[in-house]
Amino acid sequence: ADTIKLAVMEPLSGTFKDIGDRYLEGVQYAAEVLNANGGINGQQVEVIPVDSELKPAIATTKATKLILTKGVKYFCGGTGSSVAGAMEVLAQKHSLIFYTYGMAAASLTGEKCSPNFFRVCANTDTHSAALATWVASKGFKKVACIAQDYSFGKEATAGFVNKLKELNPDAEVVAQILHPIGTKDFAPYVSQIINSGAEVVFTSNWGSDLTLLLKQAKPLGLKAKFACYYLNDDYAITAVSNDEAVIGSVGAEVYMLTIPGTANEKFIEGFKKSKGYYPTWLRGKAYLATMMWAEAVKKAGSVDVDAVRTAWEGLSYDGLAGTWTMRACDHQVQQPVWTAEVVAKNPFFKHAYVGPATMVAPEKINVPCEATGCKGLAK
Amino acid sequence: MMSSGRMQRYGLLLFFGFGALIAMPWVLGGYTLRLLTESIIFSLYAVSYNMLLGYAGLLSFGHAMFFGVGAFATTVALEHIAGLPLLLAVTMATAFTALVGLVVGILLLRVKGTPFALLTLAFNALFFSIGIKWTAVTGGDDGAIVNVPDINIGLIRLNLFDGPTVYFVTLAVVGSVIAFCWYFTRTAMGQSVLLIRENEERMRFLGYNTHVSRLILFVFSGSLAGLAGAFYAVLHGFVSLDAVSIAMTTKVLLMTFIGGIGHFVGPVLGAVFYTYFQNFISELTDSWPLIMGVLFIAMVLWTPGGLAGMIQSAAAWIAGRKASDGAPAEER
Amino acid sequence: MSEAFVFFLHGLAYAGLLFLVSSGLTLVFGMMNVLNFAHAAFYMLGAYLAFSIMQFSGSFLLAMVISPLVLLALGAIVEKFLLRRVHSGGHVYELLLTFGLAYVIQEAVKFIWGTTPQAIVVSGLLADTVNLFGVTYPVYRLFIFGLALTVGLAMALILYRTRVGIIVRAAVDDSEMVGALGINVPFFFMGVYAAGAALSAFAGAVAGPLLSVFPGMAEAILIDAFVVIVVGGMGSLGGAVLASFIIGELQSFGVLWFPKFSLALIYMLMALVLILKPEGLLGEKQ
Amino acid sequence: MILDVCNMHSYYGKSHVLQGVDLALASGEMACLLGRNGVGKSTTLKSIMGLVKPREGTIRFKEGDIQGCQPYEIARRGLGYVPEERRIFKSLTVYENLLIGVKKPSGESSGQVWTVERIFESFPRLEERRNLMGGYLSGGEQQMLTIARTLMGNPELILVDEPTEGLAPLVAEAVLEMLATISATGIAILLVEQNYKAALKLAQGFFIMSKGRIVFQGDGKALLEAEEVRQKYLEV
Amino acid sequence: MAILQAKDVKKHFGGLKVLTGVTFSVGEMEKLAIIGPNGAGKTTLFNIVSGKFPATSGKVEFCSRDVSGDSSYRRSRLGMARSFQITNIFQKLSVIDNVLAGVRSRAGLRHHLLKCPHKDRKLIERSEAILDRVGLLDYRDTPAQDLAYGQQRALELGVTLSMDPRLILLDEPTAGMSRQETNDAIEMIQRVTRDIACVIIEHDMNVIFSLADRIAVLHYGTILACDAPDVIRSDQRVKDAYLGEETQ
Numbered sequence A: 001a002d003t004i005k006l007a008v009m010e011p012l013s014g015t016f017k018d019i020g021d022r023y024l025e026g027v028q029y030a031a032e033v034l035n036a037n038g039g040i041n042g043q044q045v046e047v048i049p050v051d052s053e054l055k056p057a058i059a060t061t062k063a064t065k066l067i068l069t070k071g072v073k074y075f076c077g078g079t080g081s082s083v084a085g086a087m088e089v090l091a092q093k094h095s096l097i098f099y100t101y102g103m104a105a106a107s108l109t110g111e112k113c114s115p116n117f118f119r120v121c122a123n124t125d126t127h128s129a130a131l132a133t134w135v136a137s138k139g140f141k142k143v144a145c146i147a148q149d150y151s152f153g154k155e156a157t158a159g160f161v162n163k164l165k166e167l168n169p170d171a172e173v174v175a176q177i178l179h180p181i182g183t184k185d186f187a188p189y190v191s192q193i194i195n196s197g198a199e200v201v202f203t204s205n206w207g208s209d210l211t212l213l214l215k216q217a218k219p220l221g222l223k224a225k226f227a228c229y230y231l232n233d234d235y236a237i238t239a240v241s242n243d244e245a246v247i248g249s250v251g252a253e254v255y256m257l258t259i260p261g262t263a264n265e266k267f268i269e270g271f272k273k274s275k276g277y278y279p280t281w282l283r284g285k286a287y288l289a290t291m292m293w294a295e296a297v298k299k300a301g302s303v304d305v306d307a308v309r310t311a312w313e314g315l316s317y318d319g320l321a322g323t324w325t326m327r328a329c330d331h332q333v334q335q336p337v338w339t340a341e342v343v344a345k346n347p348f349f350k351h352a353y354v355g356p357a358t359m360v361a362p363e364k365i366n367v368p369c370e371a372t373g374c375k376g377l378a379k
Numbered sequence B: 001m002m003s004s005g006r007m008q009r010y011g012l013l014l015f016f017g018f019g020a021l022i023a024m025p026w027v028l029g030g031y032t033l034r035l036l037t038e039s040i041i042f043s044l045y046a047v048s049y050n051m052l053l054g055y056a057g058l059l060s061f062g063h064a065m066f067f068g069v070g071a072f073a074t075t076v077a078l079e080h081i082a083g084l085p086l087l088l089a090v091t092m093a094t095a096f097t098a099l100v101g102l103v104v105g106i107l108l109l110r111v112k113g114t115p116f117a118l119l120t121l122a123f124n125a126l127f128f129s130i131g132i133k134w135t136a137v138t139g140g141d142d143g144a145i146v147n148v149p150d151i152n153i154g155l156i157r158l159n160l161f162d163g164p165t166v167y168f169v170t171l172a173v174v175g176s177v178i179a180f181c182w183y184f185t186r187t188a189m190g191q192s193v194l195l196i197r198e199n200e201e202r203m204r205f206l207g208y209n210t211h212v213s214r215l216i217l218f219v220f221s222g223s224l225a226g227l228a229g230a231f232y233a234v235l236h237g238f239v240s241l242d243a244v245s246i247a248m249t250t251k252v253l254l255m256t257f258i259g260g261i262g263h264f265v266g267p268v269l270g271a272v273f274y275t276y277f278q279n280f281i282s283e284l285t286d287s288w289p290l291i292m293g294v295l296f297i298a299m300v301l302w303t304p305g306g307l308a309g310m311i312q313s314a315a316a317w318i319a320g321r322k323a324s325d326g327a328p329a330e331e332r
Numbered sequence C: 001m002s003e004a005f006v007f008f009l010h011g012l013a014y015a016g017l018l019f020l021v022s023s024g025l026t027l028v029f030g031m032m033n034v035l036n037f038a039h040a041a042f043y044m045l046g047a048y049l050a051f052s053i054m055q056f057s058g059s060f061l062l063a064m065v066i067s068p069l070v071l072l073a074l075g076a077i078v079e080k081f082l083l084r085r086v087h088s089g090g091h092v093y094e095l096l097l098t099f100g101l102a103y104v105i106q107e108a109v110k111f112i113w114g115t116t117p118q119a120i121v122v123s124g125l126l127a128d129t130v131n132l133f134g135v136t137y138p139v140y141r142l143f144i145f146g147l148a149l150t151v152g153l154a155m156a157l158i159l160y161r162t163r164v165g166i167i168v169r170a171a172v173d174d175s176e177m178v179g180a181l182g183i184n185v186p187f188f189f190m191g192v193y194a195a196g197a198a199l200s201a202f203a204g205a206v207a208g209p210l211l212s213v214f215p216g217m218a219e220a221i222l223i224d225a226f227v228v229i230v231v232g233g234m235g236s237l238g239g240a241v242l243a244s245f246i247i248g249e250l251q252s253f254g255v256l257w258f259p260k261f262s263l264a265l266i267y268m269l270m271a272l273v274l275i276l277k278p279e280g281l282l283g284e285k286q
Numbered sequence D: 001m002i003l004d005v006c007n008m009h010s011y012y013g014k015s016h017v018l019q020g021v022d023l024a025l026a027s028g029e030m031a032c033l034l035g036r037n038g039v040g041k042s043t044t045l046k047s048i049m050g051l052v053k054p055r056e057g058t059i060r061f062k063e064g065d066i067q068g069c070q071p072y073e074i075a076r077r078g079l080g081y082v083p084e085e086r087r088i089f090k091s092l093t094v095y096e097n098l099l100i101g102v103k104k105p106s107g108e109s110s111g112q113v114w115t116v117e118r119i120f121e122s123f124p125r126l127e128e129r130r131n132l133m134g135g136y137l138s139g140g141e142q143q144m145l146t147i148a149r150t151l152m153g154n155p156e157l158i159l160v161d162e163p164t165e166g167l168a169p170l171v172a173e174a175v176l177e178m179l180a181t182i183s184a185t186g187i188a189i190l191l192v193e194q195n196y197k198a199a200l201k202l203a204q205g206f207f208i209m210s211k212g213r214i215v216f217q218g219d220g221k222a223l224l225e226a227e228e229v230r231q232k233y234l235e236v
Numbered sequence E: 001m002a003i004l005q006a007k008d009v010k011k012h013f014g015g016l017k018v019l020t021g022v023t024f025s026v027g028e029m030e031k032l033a034i035i036g037p038n039g040a041g042k043t044t045l046f047n048i049v050s051g052k053f054p055a056t057s058g059k060v061e062f063c064s065r066d067v068s069g070d071s072s073y074r075r076s077r078l079g080m081a082r083s084f085q086i087t088n089i090f091q092k093l094s095v096i097d098n099v100l101a102g103v104r105s106r107a108g109l110r111h112h113l114l115k116c117p118h119k120d121r122k123l124i125e126r127s128e129a130i131l132d133r134v135g136l137l138d139y140r141d142t143p144a145q146d147l148a149y150g151q152q153r154a155l156e157l158g159v160t161l162s163m164d165p166r167l168i169l170l171d172e173p174t175a176g177m178s179r180q181e182t183n184d185a186i187e188m189i190q191r192v193t194r195d196i197a198c199v200i201i202e203h204d205m206n207v208i209f210s211l212a213d214r215i216a217v218l219h220y221g222t223i224l225a226c227d228a229p230d231v232i233r234s235d236q237r238v239k240d241a242y243l244g245e246e247t248q
């Protein structure tokens, strides 16, 4: 039988190559596992890496080529909301499915929701809500927020602030800072946070904006802990290269190495054996999302896009990070988000890394479908 | 002056070239046709860039600001004005870009040479950061979907989602604008620009207001880039900040240069070559920018005339004589 | 009061970094009239080399010295075998060449070191803090400022107290004539370009511990360096000093006073300078 | 002989401009090279200086072969060049233009070393313009500066190309006198001049060029006597 | 009736007072020569008259119209043309294209977006007529940079004439020419300026005395004397300041 082609749209060259590579590795491992077990409905999965260059026009051009020449119907990607936006247009036009395991902008399943688009990861609302839950549970009173000055950063901050107000009305947001993407010197911002007297700092920063913030804050005398979107990442922690600057801070994500359970242990072992490194951060996310997609295809019993869409809607998948359920009304998966503090000693790395993960249940962080702004998915 | 025999040869060439372009949708596959459509759009973009670089001697590192403005203006116009015909939206976007070009030109043309190059780069960065912040227009980092309406000509409705249709519309509109650009280089205005590059002081003493000439050219070139941007938005049905990024400027620079500055057809060749070649090598290796970079450096070092220059000298070699085209516009 | 002082210090440190980064660019532009687009790539290469040397030897001092020396050699090679060949074609070709070079170096760096961000970790005194008029401040930031001061002074001495400066400026006007006066012009140009590359690498090595070392670092700094030389006046050393200071402080106090516009402030400054004095604060009229 | 040129051939692209120039100059001598426009006088000077590379012939300076050397090497051996177009550095001040020229005397120093002070003594006009950009100087001022700049290098032989072109009569006279004074300090000069009458008063040796060859060679007296040669190659 | 009048023109460069008050006038069809030592400010005066840069104070009137504030392109449209001390032509263009640039400016075809000057017979014919006048018609399609120096100077004059001016300003038109070439140049200038006014800067007395109706001597920033050639030749002040004794 024919193979099922799955195109992975990631930046495989350029500055964000590292992120793209990691996502791709996760998807590739998923295909490996699936194929080793006889494929999906007897069909092998063929992963086609596509270098999106993080440019929508390039991504869609290449995708068009795959659609027109190879008949590819399934696409996934995790980096760059703009790529997702462009892919949505394409998905409509050619009737195909695009799922993401990394693009977090809430609007993608909100105002911009589309029948051909599935999000199999947390969005800015749920991700922020998980961190807000942690902050509220620790009883912090003074909270500062710092984020990149673009839609993602703003959405993340708004989500966090709203959830925190709800969970702990006593908590006060003493500083709410937006800084340009690619800021090099965080000193003035750090001083502002220090002046505000915050006990904890929320940040949705990623890339160099995360590492530089953490790295520069400590020597300037900031004692507060950070509650971060992406600190569960060995990549960020090695870039900071200062364990003291990260220990005690917390990260949140839908998959972590430290999620308890034998399923996860087995997965980590298998992955390590196959690839030679751990399925940290992005790899695990992409793996799980792809496994869930495979479940949907299995359930549909065919590779027909409409059948898979219908099968996926409402599907539950119990991977290794809790139960994930695909909500039919907006195609946003309902899943737990895990939080974990960074600790010095861990079984994985010599440097500091996240400790035991705590689950924040889906019910606690979900945004009801009516509140997302999604006007329905009728084709 | 062209001899009539030569005229005829050119005419024949044009005729067959045009015929070939018309036949393309039946020859090429859907994807290659799409690449061709994109090449045509980028040809205009590169031709407009060459107006600045090749003709006026202005090296700009900020051409993407016009390209982006054109693209986003089209998007905004289509989104906010209900029932706006597509070509009207494109025209409005082009006009708007011209306006932006006027303001930017007044500011930037106060300096020349390298400072000008540098400032255009800084302005490009400025436009980009405005783009990030002005989410209402650009959709910020997420980009914006373009609601491309059908074109109504009497009884016929043209749906631009269809590959051949968008190809023909692009060919008709963008192609004729490119043709107009060619004519422009021979008009009084086009020639004045060329002379100003040669010797500006003398031109002033010959009664030319050189500042105005340069400004007109800058605005003209900018609005053409805007038009290219508008079609780019239409073709993709989606615009992101990419359209105003410095990478987009880099792209036009590479295209124009690889094709050959100073030759009218150079940028067109460059745009077509770049589009297909990049498509080809990016499939072979992830380090394709390395190859592009090395190719580019090699071109700068050994064949500064670009592809057009290479073809020209090859033709001259075959003809066994030096090509000597009477038109001053073609020399560098 | 002490708040303003802290922000002033932040501004100084950043100004120091900006100056270090733009010094090589200013040198090459001021002397050779070549806008060196490869500048930021050299900066990045310098940082990566420093990182590797640190890993190998553990000495930051060594990294700060050797990395610029390597780039000195590389700069000389680039000038001698590439840039010189396109010189006769005019500035457009020089710009294009350095531009292509930047592209290639950028890719080569990714090829060699990968794309994972790396950190240069300093220890001892440099990693410490000091008490300055009642404010506890990281030594490293002051160190950067000190280095910038030193580099600035050294450049001023060489350019204004020796004949080097005028020789190279004259060579930009008419290099053949300078040759006829008994000066080995190609050697001078090579030296200037190499020195520019070395300065960039030095900036990269020094920036390493404060910022991280990653493939995007070149792009991130390029525009800043360009804004500095536009505002200061292209090729003017004094202009670069002044512009670095103004921009550094503006960045810092901008965050304090106009948090909404901190990025726009820089561009507004640039636009203002352009309108009032297109040649830059201390630039010479064209 | 301080300078000995033998059978020098130079080309611009395909055009064969110098067709075997022979020319010799004794130490401390001032000689004048005459001829109509375009016969190759400037090209001769440029070829000696290495600015144009002769394809054939030998050029010896102070008994050393300088044929094929780079201009800067030739200059360092003690040759100075004052170009016809003056080639002042426009963006440098007068003072800086002089500094560029500074060079240690080659070989055994003949007499006094030229310093900025000494230059300003000889050219007070330049002192007045000391801090003005070279590009703003009037034609005459530029001419003075270009000679002064060459002197700063303490050359043993100067090649001077039409120094009086564009100068007011009085100044032209002054410049030529200036050259005579310089020559008196023991510096050899090879002067290209249109106005042979003026040159007659100064120079010891004369060469007349035509179509890339030296067609006459002799002292002032011989030139005055060679009526026919003058008629044919110099006068209207 | 004066076509050009300068009234008390002053020019200071920073502290340097180059022109301290220059007043002169040029009549219709008159040939005025300006002489003076190097650095006297002759070229500066030309620059002010032609509008390259403004005077510090004073007034320039052209055709009874105050043009002090006008830029150079406006003045040239009014009929004032200048040549340059250093040859200033379009080196890479053909000889005819050099002249055509001025001819079409005169015809108002400067920024026209539709008309092609290369196709306009009338303009081409007019350009050819000018080339004929300066003796370059045979070199019609030669690139300017391939011309001999003397021919380039002739082309410089041709370009100046292409605007069909009423007044031309010539800055050292014979500098660097041999006696023979100079004589040819004088003859040509005489021919082409027969019915227009002309101001000429020269150091070559031979040229001055063959061309000028009147001579103005510029010295230390003012006009020292302005009179007929014979008067100037015998003026002791002029001899001391400029000519020396060597006048032919």
Ligand SMILES: Nc1ncnc2c1ncn2[C@@H]1O[C@H](COP(=O)(O)OP(=O)(O)OP(=O)(O)O)[C@@H](O)[C@H]1O
Residues within 6 Å of the ligand: D012, D015, D017, D035, D036, D037, D038, D039, D040, D041, D042, D043, D044, D084, E148, E149, E176
């Ligand atoms: N750079 C050049 N390229 C091509 N030909 C040149 C170049 N320079 C000079 N020539 C030609 O070479 C010949 C000799 O020129 P050269 O300048 O040596 O003459 P000259 O005797 O100095 O004349 P003049 O008295 O006008 O200065 C001339 O015919 C001239 O046109």
Ligand SMILES: Nc1ncnc2c1ncn2[C@@H]1O[C@H](COP(=O)(O)OP(=O)(O)OP(=O)(O)O)[C@@H](O)[C@H]1O
Residues within 6 Å of the ligand: D129, D132, D136, D137, D138, D139, D140, D141, D166, E013, E016, E018, E036, E037, E038, E039, E040, E041, E042, E043, E044, E045
């Ligand atoms: N832009 C300027 N800034 C300062 N000084 C200047 C400027 N332009 C000219 N000068 C000075 O003004 C004086 C007059 O210069 P100008 O060129 O008018 O002289 P000129 O009479 O044409 O001399 P020549 O006969 O040598 O060409 C000179 O001393 C010159 O140094």
Ligand SMILES: CC(C)C[C@H](N)C(=O)O
Residues within 6 Å of the ligand: A019, A078, A079, A080, A081, A102, A103, A104, A105, A152, A206, A207, A230
């Ligand atoms: C890789 C991620 C950190 C990127 C981020 N989620 C975005 O949407 O752009």
Ligand SMILES: [Mg+2]
Residues within 6 Å of the ligand: D041, D042, D043, D084, D161
């Ligand atoms: Mg000569």
Ligand SMILES: [Mg+2]
Residues within 6 Å of the ligand: D138, D139, E042, E043, E044, E085
């Ligand atoms: Mg003058």
